[in-house]
Amino acid sequence: MFTGLIEEMGVLRSVQRQGEAMILSISAAKVLTDVKMGDSISVNGVCLTVVAFDRNTFSVDIMPETYRLTNLNSIQPGSPLNLERAMMAGGRFGGHLVQGHVDGTGTIRGKTSEANAVVYTIEPNNPRLLRHVVEQGSVTLDGISLTVVSIDGEGGKFTVSIIPHTLRETVLQYKDAGETINIECDILGKYVDHLLSMREGQPVSKQGRLTESVLRDNGFM
Structure with a gap:
C-alpha cells in the first residue's frame, strides 16, 4: 500500500527486454536507505518488487500484464521515474489509499x-x-x-x-x-461500484457511471 506522496525521482539506467517482459535497473537514493530483497517500490505508480539492489540502484521485473497496462513499456534509459516505498504502519498518511495497481x-x-x-x-x-x-x-x-x-x-x-x-x-x-x-x-470507488453491480445482479461492464444519486439510491449516503 502507498500514499501517493512521491519520495524522490529516480532515473532509469537500463532496460532488458524479452518480448513483453522486462527488467528495469533504476538509480535512486532515498528509497534505497532501508531496502531489502522483495520490498515493494512504486515506480510511476506501479507496485513492483525489488529483485536486486546495490548502494545506488535497484532492479525490478516487469511481467507482460504490467507491460501492456502501463506506460513502463515505452520508457527509455535516462527517463525520470516517480518512486515511493510502501507505507509504514506508523507513518503519516498524507495522500490517499494507493495500491500501485494501475487501472x-x-x-x-x-x-x-x-x-x-x-x-x-x-x-x-x-x-x-x-x-x-x-x-x-x-x-x-x-x-x-x-x-x-x-x-x-x-x-x-x-x-x-x-x-x-x-x-x-x-x-x-x-x-x-x-x-x-x-x-x-x-x-x-472501485469497490463500491463492484458491490453495487453485484447487488443489482448486473456485470460491471453494463453499469453506468458511479454518481451521487446512485450512492444515495442504494443506501450508501
Missing part, C-alpha cells in the same frame, strides 16, 4: 497555467475509467495522489491542478500534451 493509461490533452498552479487535462485511453473518477475525489497519476478538479463526461476527460511543489518534485514537470500517464482510480 490503465491516459493521454495528456492539455497543460495550462492558472495563477500558481498548472492544470492538466487527462483523457483515459479506456473511457470506462471515468466511471471511477469523481469531482473533488482522489486519483493517482504516475503514482501521485491528486484531487480531481472537473470531469467532462461527454468529452471523456478530467482535469487535475498541480501546485508548484508537486511539479518540481515529480516527473509531471517533464510531461507535455500527447504523452502517456498511468492512472489508478480510487480503490474505495
Whole structure:
C-alpha cells in the first residue's frame, strides 16, 4: 500500500527486454536507505518488487500484464521515474489509499497555467475509467495522489491542478500534451461500484457511471 506522496525521482539506467517482459535497473537514493530483497517500490505508480539492489540502484521485473497496462513499456534509459516505498504502519498518511495497481493509461490533452498552479487535462485511453473518477475525489497519476478538479463526461476527460511543489518534485514537470500517464482510480470507488453491480445482479461492464444519486439510491449516503 502507498500514499501517493512521491519520495524522490529516480532515473532509469537500463532496460532488458524479452518480448513483453522486462527488467528495469533504476538509480535512486532515498528509497534505497532501508531496502531489502522483495520490498515493494512504486515506480510511476506501479507496485513492483525489488529483485536486486546495490548502494545506488535497484532492479525490478516487469511481467507482460504490467507491460501492456502501463506506460513502463515505452520508457527509455535516462527517463525520470516517480518512486515511493510502501507505507509504514506508523507513518503519516498524507495522500490517499494507493495500491500501485494501475487501472490503465491516459493521454495528456492539455497543460495550462492558472495563477500558481498548472492544470492538466487527462483523457483515459479506456473511457470506462471515468466511471471511477469523481469531482473533488482522489486519483493517482504516475503514482501521485491528486484531487480531481472537473470531469467532462461527454468529452471523456478530467482535469487535475498541480501546485508548484508537486511539479518540481515529480516527473509531471517533464510531461507535455500527447504523452502517456498511468492512472489508478480510487480503490474505495472501485469497490463500491463492484458491490453495487453485484447487488443489482448486473456485470460491471453494463453499469453506468458511479454518481451521487446512485450512492444515495442504494443506501450508501
